[in-house]
Amino acid sequence: MLNSPNNPLKVALLSISPHNRAILEFFFAGAGKKIFKAVSVEEADVLVVDFDHPGAQQEWSEQVQATPMPAIVLSVKESALENTVWVPKPLTSQALVHSAEKIREMLPAPVSSEYAEVVVEKKTGSDMSSLRALLNSQREDKQVFGLSGEFKRRPASGRPAHRLTEPDTEDEAVFKTDSGRLVSDDSEQLIGTENVYVPEPLSDDEVLPDTGAGGLSLSQVTSPDDTAEDLKKQEQRWALLCGESDEQLKLANWQESSRLYTPENYLLNSLIDGLKLSRESRQYVQIILEGNGFILLMPDVNLAYSSIDLYSDVFSGLCDTPLQGGKAKLHLPDTTELSDLEEIVRQDAQRTYDMEGLIWTVSLLTSHGRLSRNADTSSLRLKHWPNLTRMEQFPHVMPIAALWSQRAGNVFDMSEWMDVPQRYILAFYNAAHTLGLFEVDQGKGGHESKTAPKKNRGLFSRLLKRLLGGGSK
Amino acid sequence: MTTTNKKIIFTGPVGAGKTTAIDAISDIKIIKTDEYASDMTKSRKPQTTVAMDYGLIRLGENERVHLYGTPGQERFDFMWDILTKGGIGLILLLDNTRKDPFRDMKFYTNAFRDFIAAEQMVVGITRMDLQRNPGINDYRGWLKELSIEAPVFEIDARNYNDVTSLVKALLYSLDPGVTT
Numbered sequence A: 001m002l003n004s005p006n007n008p009l010k011v012a013l014l015s016i017s018p019h020n021r022a023i024l025e026f027f028f029a030g031a032g033k034k035i036f037k038a039v040s041v042e043e044a045d046v047l048v049v050d051f052d053h054p055g056a057q058q059e060w061s062e063q064v065q066a067t068p069m070p071a072i073v074l075s076v077k078e079s080a081l082e083n084t085v086w087v088p089k090p091l092t093s094q095a096l097v098h099s100a101e102k103i104r105e106m107l108p109a110p111v112s113s114e115y116a117e118v119v120v121e122k123k124t125g126s127d128m129s130s131l132r133a134l135l136n137s138q139r140e141d142k143q144v145f146g147l148s149g150e151f152k153r154r155p156a157s158g159r160p161a162h163r164l165t166e167p168d169t170e171d172e173a174v175f176k177t178d179s180g181r182l183v184s185d186d187s188e189q190l191i192g193t194e195n196v197y198v199p200e201p202l203s204d205d206e207v208l209p210d211t212g213a214g215g216l217s218l219s220q221v222t223s224p225d226d227t228a229e230d231l232k233k234q235e236q237r238w239a240l241l242c243g244e245s246d247e248q249l250k251l252a253n254w255q256e257s258s259r260l261y262t263p264e265n266y267l268l269n270s271l272i273d274g275l276k277l278s279r280e281s282r283q284y285v286q287i288i289l290e291g292n293g294f295i296l297l298m299p300d301v302n303l304a305y306s307s308i309d310l311y312s313d314v315f316s317g318l319c320d321t322p323l324q325g326g327k328a329k330l331h332l333p334d335t336t337e338l339s340d341l342e343e344i345v346r347q348d349a350q351r352t353y354d355m356e357g358l359i360w361t362v363s364l365l366t367s368h369g370r371l372s373r374n375a376d377t378s379s380l381r382l383k384h385w386p387n388l389t390r391m392e393q394f395p396h397v398m399p400i401a402a403l404w405s406q407r408a409g410n411v412f413d414m415s416e417w418m419d420v421p422q423r424y425i426l427a428f429y430n431a432a433h434t435l436g437l438f439e440v441d442q443g444k445g446g447h448e449s450k451t452a453p454k455k456n457r458g459l460f461s462r463l464l465k466r467l468l469g470g471g472s473k
Numbered sequence B: 001m002t003t004t005n006k007k008i009i010f011t012g013p014v015g016a017g018k019t020t021a022i023d024a025i026s027d028i029k030i031i032k033t034d035e036y037a038s039d040m041t042k043s044r045k046p047q048t049t050v051a052m053d054y055g056l057i058r059l060g061e062n063e064r065v066h067l068y069g070t071p072g073q074e075r076f077d078f079m080w081d082i083l084t085k086g087g088i089g090l091i092l093l094l095d096n097t098r099k100d101p102f103r104d105m106k107f108y109t110n111a112f113r114d115f116i117a118a119e120q121m122v123v124g125i126t127r128m129d130l131q132r133n134p135g136i137n138d139y140r141g142w143l144k145e146l147s148i149e150a151p152v153f154e155i156d157a158r159n160y161n162d163v164t165s166l167v168k169a170l171l172y173s174l175d176p177g178v179t180t
Helices: A018-029 A056-066 A093-106 A113-123 A129-141 A147-156 A204-211 A228-242 A267-281 A313-320 A335-347 A355-367 A397-406 A411-417 A422-434 A457-469 B018-025 B074-084 B101-111 B113-118 B136-145 B160-174
Strands: A009-013 A036-038 A046-050 A071-075 A084-088 A173-176 A182-184 A285-289 A294-298 A303-306 A328-331 A352-354 A380-382 A438-440 B002-011 B034-036 B047-049 B053-058 B063-069 B087-095 B121-126 B152-154
Touching: A009 A093, A018 A036, A018 A093, A046 A056, A056 A071, A071 A093, A084 A093, A228 A355, A228 A422, A267 A285, A267 A294, A267 A313, A267 A328, A267 A355, A294 A335, A294 A355, A303 A335, A303 A355, A313 A355, A352 A355, A355 A422, A380 A397, A397 A411, A397 A422, A397 B160, A411 A422, A422 A438, A457 B063, A457 B160, B002 B018, B002 B074, B018 B053, B018 B063, B018 B087, B018 B160, B074 B087, B074 B113, B087 B101, B087 B113, B087 B160, B101 B113, B101 B121, B101 B136, B121 B136, B121 B160, B136 B152, B152 B160
Parallel strands: A009 A036, A009 A046, A046 A071, A071 A084, B002 B063, B002 B087, B087 B121, B121 B152
Antiparallel strands: A173 A182, A173 B002, A285 A294, A285 A328, A294 A303, A303 A352, A380 A438, B034 B047, B053 B063
């Protein structure tokens, strides 16, 4: 047995209620890591038992008869059994730390030279300094398992007291000390509780070894798609999806614009009809295209297969050219055909798309940044965000979705509210409308942004820039 | 000199991909508190988070966004209130292969209801490649039933772009006017 404050107490957990076991696990994994270590009964120096748990007393009794050792007893009622330390419930870290201090006194003293110094120090009352420091820090702020307690432990270990500089008035702040180390000022941002331990945010000292000497700065972040060629391809794709026009349509005269289209004249219409048919019949529907191409709609799995590459010029041409009669036929495959089609899909799985994703892309390629002649100019609200991770994205798509879900308006209102080229708003409207993601505003006005606008805009902006940059790791 | 700190919390049931998602975007090797599972969790994954996962995104010298992953087991719900303190938003990950994802959604949105009401949530559905049903529309409908408005995305927790899309949606939902 190594009864040294330098080593954590080896404890074996006997019968303990799940709730209290969870609390102990948190404590052992965090603030109590240097004080306790959970081990098997065979390796343990100390037992921990929950006397309120059925059968626990008997288990403890049998265990100490077989192998005598002290125990920490968790219980609502006071317990004064020999060779035990009582820890009242509800558990707190302070009580657990005290129990460690007491239980060490019941253990045999270490005999190795390594611990001789500790024994000497014990006579001067400082052998439990790390535990006392923790207790003292916790007494100061009552954040028993909290992070602020964790930070305040540092002065007790011999570091000079930190002088705090003025706080950031807008955001929670961590202050840099004289030594340059980062220290929390209070518990507002950092979490504290009487019952659990939560890992604290890391200081620079702890983070730097993993990220390199200077960490990653925004300028160092590289994007996986940032080659000139990739960017050019991406811009070309956006031009196909959203057009390139800078013309600004206005509510007063939009119907006179040349930037209008009639969705019913395009492949999109056949696709919508096919989708309706497949959902109503709950069967696979094949849309047979001119030149042996086809789209297969699979409603049971919300997937669609296109035999023509969605990113090819052929497919773009199919979408933005008005269809003559018979160029896209709906077909309900029979069992034999279905079997063949399923085999094709299996062998060419990379052309299988999320159903909404396919409709979204076809809608964008069709509208090409124009506005439908049937556009609804009433006040609309986005009732659901598109599933953007499985859809083609284009510039400003997320802020458009966010604003339209919070504020009802038509495309012209949105164009006024947002400082983005209108073609992106029209593109979003066309595609989201095709998917049925809008609802007419009934005067509810949508739900407003929950946080005060601009409160964290600077930080959000930098985080976005970082995320958009990609390649952060 | 001050350092600005913000928190984003990842929650959801065991095996939904919280640890993986944090790992996908964290600048540091995440601090995990995985242990060998000793309860019913064992049937879904051999190791599970018993305390907290912690990751970090550094934004220059004085700004950090801390990423916290909650333990998935419901018996740890007593600590979730504490964890959300100082958080800017919640990312709820739901595993589409679980028996009753709607029940999971109800449980977690209820557990974090005050935080969701005050801040913002986005929902990421994982493992849809293994199990297509329920679909995204079902989740939208369930959220509506619970009177919650939140973006719902299908994600692969291992995919950087998918996870960052969740964070971006969170930020734009909090402030649609934010720009880069």
